[in-house]
Amino acid sequence: xxxxxxxxxxxxxxxxxxxxxxxxxxxxxxxxxxxxxxxxxxxxxxxxxxxxxxxxxxxxxxxxxxxxxxxxxxxxxxxxxxxxxxxxxxxxxxxxxxxxxxxxxxxxxxxxxxxxxxxxxxxxxxxxxxxxxxxxxxxxxxxxxxxxxxxxxxxxxxxxxxxxxxxxxxxxxxxxxxxxxxxxxxxxxxxxxxxxxxxxxxxxxxxxxxxxxxxxxxxxxxxxxxxxxxxxxxxxxxxxxxxxxxxxxxxxxxxxxxxxxxxxxxxxxxxxxxxxxxxxxxxxxxxxxxxxxxxxx
Amino acid sequence: xxxxxxxxxxxxxxxxxxxxxxxxxxxxxxxxxxxxxxxxxxxxxxxxxxxxxxxxxxxxxxxxxxxxxxxxxxxxxxxxxxxxxxxxxxxxxxxxxxxxxxxxxxxxxxxxxxxxxxxxxxxxxxxxxxxxxxxxxxxxxxxxxxxxxxxxxxxxxxxxxxxxxxxxxxxxxxxxxxxxxxxxxxxxxxxxxxxxxxxxxxxxxxxxxxxxxxxxxxxxxxxxxxxxxxxxxxxxxxxxxxxxxxxxxxxxxxxxxxxxxxxxxxxxxxxxxxxxxxxxxxxxxxxxxxxxxxxxxxxxxxxxxxxxxxxxxxxxxxxxxxxxxxxxxxxxxxxxxxxxxxxxxxxxxxxxxxxxxxxxxxxxxxxxxxxxxxxxxxxxxxxxxxxxxxxxxxxxxxxxxxxxxxxxxxxxxxxxxxxxxxxxxxxxxxxxxxxxxxxxxxxxxxxxxxxxxxxxxxxxxxxxxxxxxxxxxxxxxxxxxxxxxxxxxxxxxxxxxxxxxxxxxxxxxxxxxxxxxx
Numbered sequence: 001x002x003x004x005x006x007x008x009x010x011x012x013x014x015x016x017x018x019x020x021x022x023x024x025x026x027x028x029x030x031x032x033x034x035x036x037x038x039x040x041x042x043x044x045x046x047x048x049x050x051x052x053x054x055x056x057x058x059x060x061x062x063x064x065x066x067x068x069x070x071x072x073x074x075x076x077x078x079x080x081x082x083x084x085x086x087x088x089x090x091x092x093x094x095x096x097x098x099x100x101x102x103x104x105x106x107x108x109x110x111x112x113x114x115x116x117x118x119x120x121x122x123x124x125x126x127x128x129x130x131x132x133x134x135x136x137x138x139x140x141x142x143x144x145x146x147x148x149x150x151x152x153x154x155x156x157x158x159x160x161x162x163x164x165x166x167x168x169x170x171x172x173x174x175x176x177x178x179x180x181x182x183x184x185x186x187x188x189x190x191x192x193x194x195x196x197x198x199x200x201x202x203x204x205x206x207x208x209x210x211x212x213x214x215x216x217x218x219x220x221x222x223x224x225x226x227x228x229x230x231x232x233x234x235x236x237x238x239x240x241x242x243x244x245x246x247x248x249x250x251x252x253x254x255x256x257x258x259x260x261x262x263x264x265x266x267x268x269x270x271x272x273x274x275x276x277x278x279x280x281x282x283x284x285x286x287x288x289x290x291x292x293x294x295x296x297x
Numbered sequence: 298x299x300x301x302x303x304x305x306x307x308x309x310x311x312x313x314x315x316x317x318x319x320x321x322x323x324x325x326x327x328x329x330x331x332x333x334x335x336x337x338x339x340x341x342x343x344x345x346x347x348x349x350x351x352x353x354x355x356x357x358x359x360x361x362x363x364x365x366x367x368x369x370x371x372x373x374x375x376x377x378x379x380x381x382x383x384x385x386x387x388x389x390x391x392x393x394x395x396x397x398x399x400x401x402x403x404x405x406x407x408x409x410x411x412x413x414x415x416x417x418x419x420x421x422x423x424x425x426x427x428x429x430x431x432x433x434x435x436x437x438x439x440x441x442x443x444x445x446x447x448x449x450x451x452x453x454x455x456x457x458x459x460x461x462x463x464x465x466x467x468x469x470x471x472x473x474x475x476x477x478x479x480x481x482x483x484x485x486x487x488x489x490x491x492x493x494x495x496x497x498x499x500x501x502x503x504x505x506x507x508x509x510x511x512x513x514x515x516x517x518x519x520x521x522x523x524x525x526x527x528x529x530x531x532x533x534x535x536x537x538x539x540x541x542x543x544x545x546x547x548x549x550x551x552x553x554x555x556x557x558x559x560x561x562x563x564x565x566x567x568x569x570x571x572x573x574x575x576x577x578x579x580x581x582x583x584x585x586x587x588x589x590x591x592x593x594x595x596x597x598x599x600x601x602x603x604x605x606x607x608x609x610x611x612x613x614x615x616x617x618x619x620x621x622x623x624x625x626x627x628x629x630x631x632x633x634x635x636x637x638x639x640x641x642x643x644x645x646x647x648x649x650x651x652x653x654x655x656x657x658x659x660x661x662x663x664x665x666x667x668x669x670x671x672x673x674x675x676x677x678x679x680x681x682x683x684x685x686x687x688x689x690x691x692x693x694x695x696x697x698x699x700x701x702x703x704x705x706x707x708x709x710x711x712x713x714x715x716x717x718x719x720x721x722x723x724x725x726x727x728x729x730x731x732x733x734x735x736x737x738x739x740x741x742x743x744x745x746x747x748x749x750x751x752x753x754x755x756x757x758x759x760x761x762x763x764x765x766x767x768x769x770x771x772x773x774x775x776x777x778x779x780x781x782x783x784x785x786x787x788x789x790x791x792x793x794x795x796x797x798x799x800x801x802x803x804x805x806x807x808x809x810x811x812x813x814x815x
Contacts, residue, residue: 047646094499094636098492114489115646121637124349128772135770142762150755184705187767187775191712191782194763198716198756202723205752233726236672237719240665244715247661248708253653255341256708263712 005231007275008224011283014276018165025172034175037182038118040132042125043088044096047116050081055108057083063107067100078254082115132186136167139193147197151204152291158281159200162273166196170265184259192266195241199234200274206230207282208292215289223279238271301799309795313686316693323696334696339703340484341774342651344644346491348483349476350459350498350634357451357632358389358439365426365437366391372414378402381433391437400433418442448478451631456481459634461627462497481634489643493620501589501633502624504541506572508534509583509595525591526612533585533592538575543568547625549618550608558613560622562606569605577601586611588621640773654707661711662688669718673725675804676815680721683797687717690788691781700784703777713785719756720793724749728815738809746798753793761786 038045048060057074060083064072069087077084089096097117104112120128140163148156167189174181206226214222227234242264249260319334327333340347362385369391373380381394395403407428410417416425425443429436439447456473459481463471472484483498485491509531510519518535547562564572576584576598585595586609594611613621666684670677691710695702728745735741764783771779808814 049645094495095492113643113645114641115643117639117641119636119639121635123351124638131770135766138770139763139766142766143759146759146762183771183775184778187705187771187778190763190767191760194760195716197759197763198719201755201759202752205755209748229730230726233719233722236668236722236726237716240668240718240722241712241715243664243668244661244711247664248657248711250657251653251660252657252708252711253650253704255650255704256654256657259705259708 004228006224007227008220008280008283011276011280015280018273018277021172022165022168025168025175028172028175029168032175032178034171035178035180036129037180038086038120038125039182040125040129041088042120042122043086044120045116045118046085046097046100046114047077048083048085049113049115050083050108050111051113052109052111055111059108060085063104066107067103069100082254128183132183135186136189136193139190140164140167143193143197147201147204150201151208152287154282154285154287154291155204155208157285158278159197159204161281162200162270162277163193163196165273165277166192166266166269169269170262173265174262179261180258182258184256185262188259188262188266191263192270195263195267196270196273199237199270200278202233203227203230203274203279207279207287211287211289211292219287220283223282227275227279234271234274238267241267301802305795306799309799312791313690313796316690316697319693319696320689323692334699336692336695337699337701338647338651339701339706339774339777340486340640341642341704342647342654342702343486344489344642344647345484345486346488346494346642347638347640347773348485348491348495348498348636349638350481350483351637352452352455352479352481352631353633353635354448354451354479355389355632358444358447359385359387361439361447362389362391369393369414369437372406373403376402376406389438391435393435393437395433395435397433400430403435404428404430418446421445445478452479452481454631455634458628458630459483459498462623463494465623465627466494466497468494480637487644489641491639491641495636495639497620497624498634499636500624500630502541502627502629503587503589504544504625504629505537505587506539506575507537507585507587508575508579509585510534522585522587522590522592524595525588525593529592531583531585531592531595533587538584539564539568539572541625541629543571544625547622549613549615549622552608552610555610557610558615558618559608559610560613560618560625561608562622562625564605566605569603572605572607573601573603577603593621650704654704658707658711658714662714665714665718673815676721676725676801679797679800679804680718680725682800683721683792684714684717686796687785687788687792688714690792691785694784694788695781700780701777702781703774705774706777706781709778709781709785712782713789716760717785717789717792720753720789721797723753723756724793724797725815732813732815738805738811738814742801742805742814753790757786757790 057076060074061072064074064085069089072085072087074083074085076082093099097114097119101114140160143163144156144160147159170189170192171181173179174185203226206229207223210217210222210226217225245260245264245267248256249264252260318332322332323335366383366385370380370383373395378395378399381396383391383393385391406412406414407424407426409415417423418425421442423440423442425440425446426437427440452475456475460473463473463483463485468485469487471486472482474482476482483494485494488494511532519532520535521530522533523530543564545563545565547560550559550561552559580598580600583595583597586593593609596610609621666681669680673680688710691713724745727749728742731741731744731748732738735744761783764779764786767779768776768783805814
């Protein structure tokens with residue numbers, strides 16, 4: 001493998017692109033909003049399987065619209081016979097699910113099966129959202145702290161900017177394409193934080209080593225050398241991780257789709273940001289031999 | 298780094314054998330309990346129901362305050378403090394007005410750590426009640442710790458009743474846990490329709506026997522109560538003759554004479570005595586049987602019932618009679634429970650999830666090992682052998698701890714497969730670099746291992762941090778993901794540094810004179 005690519009040549013251009021993408025993501029998150037699932041919005045979700053060929057989605061729509069459940073969202077889930085039904089009903093009746101079963105029985109007949117029911121009250125959903133946000137904040141804080149201990153603050157700052165970039169872009173894409181955000185997406189985001197960090201740290205480790213080895217080389221050149229030296233590892237690890245994730249995305253079933261999609265995006269962004277966000281930060285902050293030698297004392 | 302002591306090899310081999318054994322134990326049966334361990338399947342994989350219940354403590358607090366107000370009245374009378382006014386407000390406070398001259402006396406009573414008026418908790422350094430005084434008008438309310446103590450005891454009571462009810466239904470290995478200070482988590486594996494349990498847990502089951510009165514002359518007052526079937530409204534005395542607390546048994550029966558399903562019950566001695574006395578005096582009156590504020594039935598007393606048992610009729614099906622008997626046997630909840638979160642997965646979806654999870658694992662695994670084989674040849678074989686052992690380690694440890702495997706947990710295993718090769722890749726790539734400057738293969742390999750160690754550790758610790766945070770903040774299925782991801786990091790490091798390194802060193806030492814080993 002040729003390992004002398006001039007990555008840093010275009011870093012300013014890529015930085016501008018990243019800034020624009022992050023701003024677009026934030027705009028989308030603020031103005032278009034996020035499609036929260038029942039975990040975070042509260043309400044009820046029913047995964048329904050229809051066991052005959054006569055019942056269509058419009059049959060289901062009219063059946064559910066007659067039940068007085070408010071705004072009911074119905075869509076196919078994975079294949080033609082599976083449907084996902086979501087609604088938020090303010091007054092919580094403990095016989096709700098039972099009544100829906102009865103009503104559905106009389107409108108489309110006993111040709112269905114409830115495969116999954118999730119019902120989350122408003123208090124719990126608010127708590128889950130809160131917990132999710134705390135988890136993401138805590139993981140970012142923990143990473144900041146860890147890199148700060150292991151390296152110098154300049155590295156820590158670079159890594160954390162890269163993490164914010166990855167997380168915001170991933171959420172931005174979910175917002176833009178209206179993909180549901182639920183608990184498993186939060187798990188994916190945390191894993192992205194871990195993965196992106198892992199990728200950044202490997203390059204940083206090499207930068208630090210090279211700073212001590214080549215005292216005369218400027219940081220601009222040095223980060224480029226370090227990226228090249230670790231490049232085949234970066235590619236191979238991203239590739240194997242993506243292979244595993246693609247396998248989950250394609251074969252792992254509908255429930256893991258959002259999760260694996262978020263992870264795939266995160267791995268791509270994480271690999272990119274290690275090269276084009278984390279390392280340029282070291283250049284901007286004029287990291288030099290002195291920065292890391294101070295640390296040794 | 299390429300040297301291994303015999304002890305080292307022995308321990309590694311031994312550990313490997315143990316975990317491989319536990320991996321296999323998932324698929325076999327053993328007599329011995331210690332070795333017959335299996336991974337638990339989460340509710341999302343085996344199907345089942347997850348219910349989170351919240352206890353509504355407000356009625357308990359009001360009731361406690363009412364009792365307190367009554368006892369306070371008596372205590373004050375004994376101490377010659379005349380009460381101008383005492384009542385319990387909705388704001389969970391007792392309002393008490395007394396003469397100004399008695400204020401000091403009352404304060405003294407309330408601040409006596411050894412007195413009975415306001416119990417003092419030594420462990421919290423706090424009284425049960427706090428008191429605010431304004432010119433003879435007192436507000437009495439629970440202190441922070443008084444409230445905590447009250448909530449804890451009502452939750453403990455509730456959890457006991459919930460357990461009895463769930464056990465009576467006889468579901469498969471239910472899991473009932475406290476969550477925070479006002480919640481109960483109920484996990485019911487294998488239950489795909491939690492309707493009956495939800496109904497049973499949704500009832501407080503406060504049973505009382507009270508007379509139906511025509512007038513309001515009752516000293517205790519009376520209240521209008523609706524019948525369960527909505528057919529009638531009766532004016533029922535507030536005086537409770539006997540309550541559910543005095544029941545020792547209740548069973549559904551078929552009444553042979555009327556061919557109706559009824560619930561028969563037996564009182565304890567106190568209950569039987571009271572019931573006997575009341576029915577002797579009250580022949581001809583209607584006796585209302587009240588459950589959770591609704592009248593089930595109100596038969597006319599034909600004769601005195603002194604045997605301490607009786608029956609309730611009221612248009613029951615056999616199912617509803619069974620459930621009522623069950624509720625009566627298990628006792629009343631201290632306060633109503635509300636279901637604030639419910640997740641139910643049917644067995645069909647669970648099976649499908651296992652299938653798709655395992656096929657994703659298999660395919661992901663094949664993709665990764667093929668990739669590694671093409672990229673590294675001999676060392677690809679080493680990395681792949683390590684990866685397989687790594688999987689055995691991961692599954693073995695999950696089995697040893699009898700951890701719960703969820704669908705996201707399977708995703709965590711697949712992700713571990715994808716990320717586990719990273720450590721070997723880091724090492725192999727470093728070795729390649731070292732070989733450029735170092736002719737001696739053994740020294741180059743040694744240097745490769747040494748110089749990559751920091752990067753390998755850092756890279757894995759960052760992922761571990763994310764997994765730990767997920768473990769503490771996640772719930773249910775997500776926790777399962779954190780567990781497999783976190784354990785996966787340890788097994789990866791172990792398999793890379795103890796197993797892959799061993800294979801590598803054997804290979805390198807045998808072929809040290811060949812060129813281009815990697």
